[in-house]
Amino acid sequence: MANERIPLVLKHDDWPNQDRQLWESLLTEGGFMEECGLGASWSAGTRVFRQQGYGQWLSFVTRHEPVALLEPPYQRITEARVRVYLKVRCP
Secondary structure (H helix, E strand, O other), X not given: OOOOOOOOOXXXXXXXXXXXXXXXXXXXXXXXXXXXXXXXXXXXXXXXXXXXXHHHHHHHHHHHOHHHHHOOHHHHOOHHHHHHHHHHHOO
């Protein structure tokens, strides 16, 4: 994706591996006496909405601080990055 134009919403297939794996585990529906992911009960519409929102976040990180994509997802969400993200999205 380096030479391509970066879309405003990064598609799920273009997310870093760890992000895709965590997303899938979030949506995992457990069987009898198995744990479910926190998003397992989300409606299809909610899943799409949240996936698009996270894709926007990843697109922002890709455009503004691509080296941060090498960090684990939970470390990427810093107060400083979120502040810049909100300024860019809501000027």
